[in-house]
Amino acid sequence: MSTIREVDLPGIGRKFEVTTRSGEKLVIVIHDDGKRELYVFPSPEAEESTGMVTLDDREARQIAGIIGGLSYAPRALESVELALSDLVIEWYRVERNSPVIGRTIGDLGVRKRTGASIIAIVEPSHHKIINPGPETPLQAGATLVVVGERHMVRAFEQLLEQRSP
Numbered sequence: 001m002s003t004i005r006e007v008d009l010p011g012i013g014r015k016f017e018v019t020t021r022s023g024e025k026l027v028i029v030i031h032d033d034g035k036r037e038l039y040v041f042p043s044p045e046a047e048e049s050t051g052m053v054t055l056d057d058r059e060a061r062q063i064a065g066i067i068g069g070l071s072y073a074p075r076a077l078e079s080v081e082l083a084l085s086d087l088v089i090e091w092y093r094v095e096r097n098s099p100v101i102g103r104t105i106g107d108l109g110v111r112k113r114t115g116a117s118i119i120a121i122v123e124p125s126h127h128k129i130i131n132p133g134p135e136t137p138l139q140a141g142a143t144l145v146v147v148g149e150r151h152m153v154r155a156f157e158q159l160l161e162q163r164s165p
Contacts, residue, residue, distance in 0.1 A: 118145065119146070
């Protein structure tokens with residue numbers, strides 16, 4: 001998974017930078033008023049973007065659901081708040097070569113080791129497991145919906161990559 005760099009922009013909001021596996025850089029600016037700006041750069045060193053999109057809050061949340069691997073349009077998107085103070089919800093895809101494939105949530109010690117919780121799994125077949133138990137195995141291509149405080153979710157990402165949280 002790519003490293004995400006975050007920078008507070010006082011009076012504006014927060015900036016996130018991601019260098020993709022293909023070598024492009026994606027910059028996302030989230031304004032305090034809910035507006036989002038996405039910039040694409042051809043390389044991490046590039047100073048000029050090759051494209052830019054501006055989204056309002058509702059559009060950004062709809063696109064987040066699509067990008068997160070969900071195969072449906074969330075019904076109550078307007079009422080869902082994805083960031084409540086320090087509480088965040090993130091989506092992670094289990095890569096085909098991941099060392100966690102076939103291991104259960106309990107084997108991995110997700111809650112004990114990270115403090116985060118897997119609240120749902122969307123399997124490659126689009127079957128949804130809501131509130132999976134510790135006996136639930138993880139499979140390649142599944143999308144994990146994880147909730148916790150930001151530091152917990154980061155620790156979960158490290159666990160998923162099998163680095164020490």
